[in-house]
Every structure is written in structure tokens, then in C-alpha cells.
Amino acid sequence: MHIVVLTKPVPDPAAAAERLGPDGRLDRGASPSVVNGNDEYALEAALKLVEAHGGEVTIVTMAPASGADTMRKALAMGATRGILVTDSALEGSCLRSTVKVLAATLRDLTFDLVLAGLDTSDGGAGVVASGIAALLRLPYLSNAARIEPDVTAGRVSVRRITPAGYDLLEAPMPALVVCTQVLGEPRYPSLKGIMSARSKEIASRSLADLGLDPVAVGGAVASTRLVETRRPAARGATRVVRGSAAEGAHEIAVLLDARRLLP
Ligand SMILES: Cc1cc2nc3c(=O)[nH]c(=O)nc-3n(C[C@H](O)[C@H](O)[C@H](O)COP(=O)(O)OP(=O)(O)OC[C@H]3O[C@@H](n4cnc5c(N)ncnc54)[C@H](O)[C@@H]3O)c2cc1C
Numbered sequence: 001m002h003i004v005v006l007t008k009p010v011p012d013p014a015a016a017a018e019r020l021g022p023d024g025r026l027d028r029g030a031s032p033s034v035v036n037g038n039d040e041y042a043l044e045a046a047l048k049l050v051e052a053h054g055g056e057v058t059i060v061t062m063a064p065a066s067g068a069d070t071m072r073k074a075l076a077m078g079a080t081r082g083i084l085v086t087d088s089a090l091e092g093s094c095l096r097s098t099v100k101v102l103a104a105t106l107r108d109l110t111f112d113l114v115l116a117g118l119d120t121s122d123g124g125a126g127v128v129a130s131g132i133a134a135l136l137r138l139p140y141l142s143n144a145a146r147i148e149p150d151v152t153a154g155r156v157s158v159r160r161i162t163p164a165g166y167d168l169l170e171a172p173m174p175a176l177v178v179c180t181q182v183l184g185e186p187r188y189p190s191l192k193g194i195m196s197a198r199s200k201e202i203a204s205r206s207l208a209d210l211g212l213d214p215v216a217v218g219g220a221v222a223s224t225r226l227v228e229t230r231r232p233a234a235r236g237a238t239r240v241v242r243g244s245a246a247e248g249a250h251e252i253a254v255l256l257d258a259r260r261l262l263p
Contacts, residue, residue: 038117092219
């Protein structure tokens with residue numbers, strides 16, 4: 001099987017650094033980048049699938065050139081190779097451009113499955129995967145809690161989480177699956193994995209390589225632009241109410257009454 005996993009570098013959520021630059025845009029130099037958490041779940045699912053069925057995993061990332069450092073972390077987990085789409089014209093790309101560029105990258109590949117994360121911890125739109133599936137006319141299997149490919153039959157079945165339980169979906173491959181954390185905790189890279197990641201291939205693709213015109217995608221034609229960012233209003237002092245349930249309820253009622261919040 002050949003599985004492609006979409007992985008995006010995001011600022012490390014654990015880093016305390018200020019993430020926005022003076023222009024209100026993400027300052028990528030301010031904190032270390034990590035593989036987007038939800039994409040690690042997708043990668044873990046892909047690695048388990050090739051361990052069970054054989055095959056290879058390619059990670060695909062659209063990011064500035066520094067994205068290669070983050071991709072090494074995903075390669076250390078066990079991915080076979082990486083493709084980094086990077087081009088100065090992509091600076092300031094909107095979601096629509098991201099979808100077009102990633103779809104063009106996938107169009108050049110032969111694969112059985114594309115796995116993506118549910119959303120990212122910086123952009124958080126949660127629409128890139130569905131946009132790609134629509135452009136490439138791939139079956140779109142979202143919210144996956146289990147992925148079971150039948151390589152011989154060329155089909156995949158997916159348990160999709162619903163508010164009521166699960167739907168069981170089946171589709172021909174190639175297909176695109178959006179992964180959830182229910183698929184299993186991502187593995188830590190082993191020392192051997194970290195060492196071998198250094199020599200794994202990360203192929204770089206520019207817009208020209210993909211046959212895309214920089215005036216048709218990227219920052220020049222962004223469909224949305226960041227106009228302002230605001231800090232949330234500072235919270236007032238917090239008061240913790242202690243005691244039994246009855247004492248707590250009484251004290252909260254007194255507090256609300258003092259603020260004229262009770263009818
Ligand atoms: C103001 C602004 C400036 C930007 N500047 C740049 C820039 O300078 N350079 C640049 O390359 N991009 C840039 N982008 C694009 C951006 O980094 C995202 O890739 C894109 O907007 C996706 O949005 P999201 O994170 O909300 O994705 P979501 O829809 O939340 O992502 C869902 C899933 O799709 C996949 N995915 C999403 N984005 C990528 C990606 N980039 N690569 C691989 N897989 C992905 C992942 O599996 C992810 O879990 C910019 C976007 C904005 C809004």
C-alpha cells in the first residue's frame with residue numbers, strides 16, 4: 001500500500017513564546033515548530049496500516065522551507081519519505097490556495113489512501129482535507145475511528161464517529177480519510193528512527209514543479225486576509241467558593257444577588 005499523510009508544521013503549543021508578530025501574523029521564528037498534533041494521529045494510523053499490510057508512507061507538507069526540520073520528526077516516527085511544497089509565492093496563502101496546491105501535489109502521486117488530521121492547532125479551519133477530496137474527486141471518509149483496507153479488493157472500510165455511535169462506510173481506493181484520536185496514540189520516535197530520518201528523502205516542490213501559476217495561487221490571490229488580531233479581554237479576579245454544596249450554593253446566590261444578576 002502507498003499511504004500519503006498530510007502533515008502541517010505548527011508552533012509548539014507547549015512553548016510559552018509570543019506567537020504573533022507586530023503585523024498580527026504568525027511569527028514562525030518565535031517558537032519551535034512541531035508536527036500538528038492531529039496529523040500525528042493520522043501518521044500513527046498510516047504506520048500501523050503499512051505494518052499490517054506492507055507498503056510505504058509519504059508525508060506531504062506545504063510550508064516555508066523551514067518545514068523540512070519538522071518533517072524530520074515525522075520521518076523519525078517511521079514515514080518513508082517526505083515531499084515539501086515550498087515557494088516564496090505561497091507566503092500568505094489562503095485555504096483555497098492551500099487546497100489547490102496540496103491537490104496538485106497529490107495528483108502527481110499514485111496512492112491507495114490519503115490520511116489527514118481533523119484540524120490544525122494554529123489555523124484550525126478543518127476544511128483542507130474535504131477541499132482536496134472534492135478537487136480530486138476522492139471518496140471522503142471523515143471522523144475515522146477505525147480504518148480497514150482490503151488491498152486485494154481495492155476497497156477501504158471506515159468506522160465514522162457520529163453523535164449516535166458509529167457509521168460503517170465503505171469506499172473504493174484511492175480514498176481520503178480524516179483521522180481522529182480514537183485511532184491510537186502516536187508513537188515516540190526511537191533513537192534508531194531519529195538517526196535514520198537524517199538520511200530519508202525530503203523532495204522539494206515549487207509551484208513551477210507542480211505546473212501552478214504563482215499568479216493563480218498563493219499570497220497574491222488570497223481570498224481572505226488577516227485584518228486584525230485582538231487579545232482577549234483580561235479576566236477579573238477569580239473567587240473560589242468552598243464548603244459544602246449547600247454552603248457553596250448559598251454563597252454563589254449572595255454573590256449573584258450583590259451583582260443584581262438574580263431576578
Ligand atoms: C494569514 C495566512 C498566512 C499564511 N501564510 C502561509 C505561508 O506563508 N506559507 C504557507 O505555506 N502557507 C501559509 N498559509 C496557509 C496555512 O499555513 C495553512 O496551510 C492553511 O491555511 C490550512 O489551514 P488550517 O491550518 O486551518 O487547516 P485545516 O483545514 O484545519 O487542516 C486540516 C488538515 O489538513 C492538512 N493540512 C492543512 N494545511 C496543511 C499544509 N499546509 N500542509 C500539509 N497538510 C495540511 C492536515 O492534515 C490538517 O490536519 C497561510 C494561511 C493564512 C490564513
